[in-house]
Amino acid sequence: MKVAVLSFAHVHAAGYLRLLSRMPGVEVIGSDPDTASAAPGEVRGRAFAEERGVAYAATYEEAFAWGPDAVIVCSENARHRPLVELAASRGVDVLCEKPLATTVEDGEAMLAACREAGVRLAVAFPVRFSPAYAAVKAAVSSGDAGRVLTVSGANNGSMPSVRRWFADPELAGGGALMDHTVHIADLLDDLFGEARAVDVYAQTNNRMYAGEVDAETSGLVTVTYDNGSVATIDCSWSHPRSHHSWGGLELTVVGERATLEMDAFDQAVHGFSERRGQGLELPFGADLDELMLRAFLYGPAEGGMDVADGEGGLRTLKIVTAGYESARRGVPVAVG
Amino acid sequence: MRIALIGAGGIARAHLPGWLELGARVGVYTVDGSAEKLAAEYAGHDVVAAASLGELLADCTAVDICTPTPTHKELALAAVAAGRHVICEKPLALNASDAEEIAAAAEAAGVRLHPAHVVRYFPAYAAMRRAVGSGDLGDLAVLRFTRGGARPQWAPWFADPAQSGGVIMDLMVHDIDIARWIAGDVVRVHAQTRGVEHATGGTQAEVVSATAVLTHASGVISHITGLWGLPDQQFRTTFRIAGSHGLLRHDSTSVPGYRITAQGVRAANEGIPSSPMTESPYLSELREFAASWQEGGGEPRVSARDGIEAVRIAEAAVESSRTGRAVELRTGIASDIKTGIASDIKEVTR
Numbered sequence: 293m294k295v296a297v298l299s300f301a302h303v304h305a306a307g308y309l310r311l312l313s314r315m316p317g318v319e320v321i322g323s324d325p326d327t328a329s330a331a332p333g334e335v336r337g338r339a340f341a342e343e344r345g346v347a348y349a350a351t352y353e354e355a356f357a358w359g360p361d362a363v364i365v366c367s368e369n370a371r372h373r374p375l376v377e378l379a380a381s382r383g384v385d386v387l388c389e390k391p392l393a394t395t396v397e398d399g400e401a402m403l404a405a406c407r408e409a410g411v412r413l414a415v416a417f418p419v420r421f422s423p424a425y426a427a428v429k430a431a432v433s434s435g436d437a438g439r440v441l442t443v444s445g446a447n448n449g450s451m452p453s454v455r456r457w458f459a460d461p462e463l464a465g466g467g468a469l470m471d472h473t474v475h476i477a478d479l480l481d482d483l484f485g486e487a488r489a490v491d492v493y494a495q496t497n498n499r500m501y502a503g504e505v506d507a508e509t510s511g512l513v514t515v516t517y518d519n520g521s522v523a524t525i526d527c528s529w530s531h532p533r534s535h536h537s538w539g540g541l542e543l544t545v546v547g548e549r550a551t552l553e554m555d556a557f558d559q560a561v562h563g564f565s566e567r568r569g570q571g572l573e574l575p576f577g578a579d580l581d582e583l584m585l586r587a588f589l590y591g592p593a594e595g596g597m598d599v600a601d602g603e604g605g606l607r608t609l610k611i612v613t614a615g616y617e618s619a620r621r622g623v624p625v626a627v628g
Numbered sequence: 629m630r631i632a633l634i635g636a637g638g639i640a641r642a643h644l645p646g647w648l649e650l651g652a653r654v655g656v657y658t659v660d661g662s663a664e665k666l667a668a669e670y671a672g673h674d675v676v677a678a679a680s681l682g683e684l685l686a687d688c689t690a691v692d693i694c695t696p697t698p699t700h701k702e703l704a705l706a707a708v709a710a711g712r713h714v715i716c717e718k719p720l721a722l723n724a725s726d727a728e729e730i731a732a733a734a735e736a737a738g739v740r741l742h743p744a745h746v747v748r749y750f751p752a753y754a755a756m757r758r759a760v761g762s763g764d765l766g767d768l769a770v771l772r773f774t775r776g777g778a779r780p781q782w783a784p785w786f787a788d789p790a791q792s793g794g795v796i797m798d799l800m801v802h803d804i805d806i807a808r809w810i811a812g813d814v815v816r817v818h819a820q821t822r823g824v825e826h827a828t829g830g831t832q833a834e835v836v837s838a839t840a841v842l843t844h845a846s847g848v849i850s851h852i853t854g855l856w857g858l859p860d861q862q863f864r865t866t867f868r869i870a871g872s873h874g875l876l877r878h879d880s881t882s883v884p885g886y887r888i889t890a891q892g893v894r895a896a897n898e899g900i901p902s903s904p905m906t907e908s909p910y911l912s913e914l915r916e917f918a919a920s921w922q923e924g925g926g927e928p929r930v931s932a933r934d935g936i937e938a939v940r941i942a943e944a945a946v947e948s949s950r951t952g953r954a955v956e957l958r959t960g961i962a963s964d965i966k967t968g969i970a971s972d973i974k975e976v977t978r
Contacts, residue, residue: 441822442837444853446772448870493818493954497847499769500872510770510870512841512851514818516952522820524839524851528770530870544774544853546837548823551776551857622816622843623954 293318293589296360298352298375299367300324300340302389303455304416304581308364309346311582318589321347323355329368329463331456356382362589364416365389368463369470373398380409387414387588391474392605394465396613396628399606406602414588415605417478419541421583421597424554428545429483431552438548440484443523445476449539451501451509451529459505467507469496469615472527475541477515477608478600480523483545487519489607493624494615500530513615516624536571556580629918630655632684632712634703635694636662637783639717639744643692646911648673650918655684685710690740690921692914696785697722697792704730704741713740715917716935719801722793724940731932742917742928743935745805747865749909749916752878753806756869759876760810766873768811768848773803776855777863779827779834786856787827794825795836796949797942800854803867804842804945805930805938810869811848813937817841818954819945833858840945 295312297305300322312320322344327336341348349355352375355363365375365388372393379386386406392415393399406413419425431437449472452458459467477489492515496508510528517523531539537560545552559577564570584599592598600608610627618625629652633640636658644666647654653674656663663677678684681703685691691707693700693716701721707714714734720727720743734741747753759765776799780786792798796819808814819840827834835857842850855861862881869876885905919925944955 441835442820442839442853444774444839444851446868491952493841495816495818495841495843495849497769497849499767499847500870502767502872510849512770512849514820514839514841516820520822522822522839524841524853526770526772526851528870530770530875532875535875546823546835546855546857548835549833549858551855551861622956624818624952 293362294358294360295320295589296349296355296358296363297322298355298363298365299326299371300336301329301368301371301455301457302366303452304389305366306340306344307581308366308585309341309344311579311585313344313346315585321349321355321358321360323349323352325351326367326371329457334455352378356384360384362387368457369465370394370463373402376402376413377405380405380411383409383411385412385414387416387599388605389416390478390605391465391470391612392602392609394470396606396610399609403602403606413602413605414599415602416584417475417600418580418584419475419556420479420482420600421578421580421587422554422556423578424556425479425543426597428543428552428554431550432483432545432547437545437550437552440519440521440545440547442546443480443521444544445479445523445542446526447472447475447539447541448526448528448531450531450533450535451505453533459501459507459509461507464507466612466616467498467505468509468527468529469494469511469513469619470612472529473511473513473525473612473615474608476523476525476543477611478604479543480515480517481604481607482600484517484519484521487517487521489611489627490516490518491624491626492611492614492618494618496619500528508619511615511619513611515611537573629653629690630688632657632678632688632691632707633694634658634681634691636666637694640666640692640694642908642910643694643914644670644675646908646914647692648675649911650915655688657681657684681706685712688712690715690918693717696783697798701726701730705733708733708737708739708741711737711739713742713917713921715742715744715914717744718805718935719793719797719939719942720935721939722797723943724936727936727939731936734932740917740920741932741935742920743930743932743938744913745802745930745934745938746909746913747802747806748809748929749912751906751909752880752883753867756867756876756878757810760869760871764874765869765871765876768846768869768871770870771807771811771848771850772866772868773807773850773852774864774866775799775803776853776857776861778859778861779836779856784829787829789825793942794821794946795838795854795856796821796840796945797939799856800838800840800852800945801938801942803852803854804840804941805934806867807842807844807850807852808937808941809934811844811846811850813845814842814941814957815845816843816954816956817941817944817948819949821949838949842941
């Protein structure tokens, strides 16, 4: 199995290269020719691949000429489309970083290109592979939790600082709202099955990192679904930057018959490092990225979770774009 | 100090020990005979059941209204008319205009009106407010509050939104007040309620859950959830306060100070009572209220205006939940503080 990672713009590129490198039977190369957007000091391109001991292709053409069975697109959010279209044109399955795109137009074009070329388009939502989420899903789909009334979710981190384009609306499509709404929106897209988002109310501010970036750094997003459920998502970059942990993802599901809480990343040993002068956190939970990559490359485990498809990626993107319009206008906005 | 305690339900029972601790003589009045029962439980203390409201109001220093919300206005106006200071359980009223009317009457009569937003006296919330006020968190940005427990079964009026105002007005009003306390006035509200608002009391448990997003004049945004849940839903409140320079988190169930991990039998809501680790917030609240009657006794941390605004915001949230629309609020209070810290909120011309 040959896998190419296209672009190292996204912070997840390093993790994918590491995981793929140690998967038996997987050959991996990386390619990152388009580094003009990198901020000073950011390691990109060949140097980035060499640091990780991964083979490097100087151009995307060269990467495709290598004959990959699948590619992973890790470019800036606004630059997903050309790489996905390139993969489609070469007939190669593609896993695209989230969010699918920054505009619905781009997302629809990507879906069309992959559909016409007969290639698989998947979107990188690793949290759906969380065993904690599986337990929530089991409780809801079995009916044990009853009808879902409300969901309260939070996906907080600090503003990504090793890749500064995340806070550049041109390349990222926005800030925290674009970055962090989609993970929980994807969980609910899966949890609610055929149910669809009806409208979105979002409020944002940039009081966090004020003066440092123009993008919104805090946001609360309320999504109403046609199954009667309502969810509010805190997508803020509100986790302290110098905290020893990265943040997390939590979900509370209030059903008619049960109240459920999950934390996708709380399985860790906590302590304090005198040597580092800060808190110590030793995660021991499942590696969600690895589970996602395996499902993408080899298919889902028996009865297990599959990767999000392009259609799902487009639905969560539409929630975000409606959220931006809502934040601008101060009213709930229908999901297109 | 002579206190007219009106009502003998859950909150009256939380207040009564506080009044006795403060050395008050307490007369209890109810319309259903429960005052006699409560007074009998406190035999040997300075607690008596009053035969009539008029008699009680004629001979007291202050009135403590611990009755169902729809009765607040009539009782408060009667207490004010008798020239008594009033502490009134939250929400002050079911709508802002009634709350305004009570406050205006108290002001005209020159007596104190203290809306009993007791969460301001819970030590974790007070500590958080002090940290925010001292600038430890920098500019506040995004706040989250949750509050939930088993659906109240002890008094049927909670089940009827026409009397209690529902989960937003009765329960979430606590955190609405706290959000406004630390982040300033609110200009826009959006809320949604799901589940059974009006409980029928049938055999099947009836859950109601609501979510609200407040936008403060300062730009801070707050998320508040409320849950009247299943019979085994443990009562729990949480907050997460994020600012440009720091973060505070609290979960009431994770810091009990003291736990019983075994007592031989599994007892539902019975057994060895939990030991309070701090002074009762109700006592702190009543002490501050009582001090405010004296010249130089200090301003309580809750003003009549705070009580009105909490009702106004909750009312807007209820309306939003009904219509599905966001509701814009116009308040008469300046939000002059960039940090949203209302350390010195000033009234401006209304």
